[in-house]
Amino acid sequence: MGSTAADKVAFITGGASGIGAAFATALADQGAVVWIADRQIGPAQELAQRINDTGGKAHAAELDVRSYPSFERAVAEALRYSGRIDYLFNNAGIGAGGEVDSYTLDDWNDVIDVNLRGVAYGIQAVYPIMIRQGGGHIVNTASMAGLVASPGIASYTATKHAVVGMSKALRLEAERHGVRVSVLCPGVIRTPILSGGRYGRSNGLTEEQQLKFWEPLRPLAPEVFAERALRAVSRGKAIIVVPAWWKAFWYLERLSPTLFLWASRSSLKRMREMESTAD
Secondary structure: OHHHHOOOEEEEEOOOOHHHHHHHHHHHHOOOEEEEEEOOHHHHHHHHHHHHHOOOEEEEEEOOOOOHHHHHHHHHHHHHHHOOOOEEEEOOOOEEOOOHHHOOHHHHHHHHHHHHHHHHHHHHHHHHHHHHHOOEEEEEEOOHHHOOOOOOOHHHHHHHHHHHHHHHHHHHHHHHHOEEEEEEEEOOEOOHHHHOHHHEEOOOOOHHHHHHHHHHHOOEOHHHHHHHHHHHHHOOOOEEEEOHHHHHHHHHHHHOHHHHHHHHHHHHHHHHHHHHHHO
8 A cells, every 4th residue: 555545544343353453553554543443442452552552553443333323433533533534444244154054043134234234334434524525445345255156154155245246336436526445355364254253153163173174275364465455455446356366266257157156066065074074
């Protein structure tokens, strides 16, 4: 992102860990004022303190993205202290592992509330501010699961497809207001969401088995992801796929959806085999 982030104000949801924390650290290093918004206020405050101790400018804000009033309060606080919001990183997300026949209604609701409503609420709270400012950049974190079919995480896939579609539509609408919109589609990133836990329901595998499942896909460190993604954000790219080699899956799905579905069966088969050994 380079010098374009200097003196800008960035509001980052899910900013206390994983990709969000990597964004906060990288943007602060580039001279931005970062607002680390997370429902885990303790870790958010600790990260803000570490950034401030190393010469950066960071604030922590308690935010539950499932609640629009919570968004309004956090955004109002950022606006009151910083005067503007130049970047909104709609980054908070959770997953529900396992096949749909194992889901409960709560699993669907939890994922939809965080991954889809949370993004919509962020846009609703910040987009009008950017319009009044005459500019800004909304960056929504989706996933490769928002571009291709991903068995074993159907609810996550559904919400991330929705985020991609929402972002593309908003990008066209926002041009007349001078507001940019980008959507991030990460491959596998080495964050806590890989092992389930408090970031979503696992599929019955242990944490060690979960990590073993993802390891062949070469998880990228969040710090490396943030650096590459921010460079693409600074160029105003619409759809950002990092690592770039994941584009091969996207291209295959677009060229031959039937062939891609056939290839995806191997991933589903491997997951089922691991689950059977965990029983």
